[in-house]
Amino acid sequence: SAVISQKPSRDICQRGTSLTIQCQVDSQVTMMFWYRQQPGQSLTLIATANQGSEATYESGFVIDKFPISRPNLTFSTLTVSNMSPEDSSIYLCSHTREDPQYFGPGTRLLVL
Amino acid sequence: GENVEQHPSTLSVQEGDSAVIKCTYSDSASNYFPWYKQELGKRPQLIIDIRSNVGEKKDQRIAVTLNKTAKHFSLHITETQPEDSAVYFCAASINFGNEKLTFGTGTRLTIIP
Numbered sequence: 165s166a167v168i169s170q171k172p173s174r175d176i177c178q179r180g181t182s183l184t185i186q187c188q189v190d191s192q193v194t195m196m197f198w199y200r201q202q203p204g205q206s207l208t209l210i211a212t213a214n215q216g217s218e219a220t221y222e223s224g225f226v227i228d229k230f231p232i233s234r235p236n237l238t239f240s241t242l243t244v245s246n247m248s249p250e251d252s253s254i255y256l257c258s259h260t261r262e263d264p265q266y267f268g269p270g271t272r273l274l275v276l
Numbered sequence: 277g278e279n280v281e282q283h284p285s286t287l288s289v290q291e292g293d294s295a296v297i298k299c300t301y302s303d304s305a306s307n308y309f310p311w312y313k314q315e316l317g318k319r320p321q322l323i324i325d326i327r328s329n330v331g332e333k334k335d336q337r338i339a340v341t342l343n344k345t346a347k348h349f350s351l352h353i354t355e356t357q358p359e360d361s362a363v364y365f366c367a368a369s370i371n372f373g374n375e376k377l378t379f380g381t382g383t384r385l386t387i388i389p
Contacts, residue, residue: 195375206380206381207379209378260374265322265369265377266322267312267320269319
């Protein structure tokens with residue numbers, strides 16, 4: 165499978181600020197996704213990152229809060245905007261070419 | 277949309293015994309069912325998956341069974357070892373995994389030495 169990395173691995177941010185998380189895959193992949201995992205919870209899909217077009221957001225997630233870019237087949241970014249303590253979570257990107265789906269190491273975000 | 281339920285939420289098993297985790301899904305269009313293991317502070321790691329055209333799949337001590345009619349699938353771990361202790365998530369997807377995954381709520385498995 166393609167190797168997938170994320171940065172930063174963790175960050176502590178002040179409320180009201182924004183953080184951009186980068187996801188890099190070492191080879192071209194078909195699909196890239198962004199998930200959120202709140203403390204002690206399961207994974208929830210935020211959006212599908214579409215190459216060259218706007219991301220497809222799941223119910224409860226909006227572009228103004230979580231803008232996503234995917235300029236090519238190996239890279240995507242997720243921005244968490246105007247953060248509040250409720251945004252404290254692990255954010256994970258994933259990729260697939262054909263099944264299965266592999267996850268990046270995650271970005272652990274704490275908002276104070 | 278798809279809804280995946282997972283039971284039990286916690287499971288304690290004596291080392292060497294078997295563990296079974298069960299999931300049900302709601303969307304009959306789902307055709308791909310992976311299982312992930314997540315250790316503390318780590319990313320979810322795929323341990324086994326199954327497509328809807330197969331009823332059972334086995335990989336050493338791990339097996340998954342699928343009942344399409346009943347819309348449920350199960351993870352079976354035999355001869356459990358302490359390193360099997362982790363949180364396990366089931367998931368479901370359409371288009372054989374080339375679409376989003378809908379996850380179950382997770383099962384915290386503890387192996388008692």
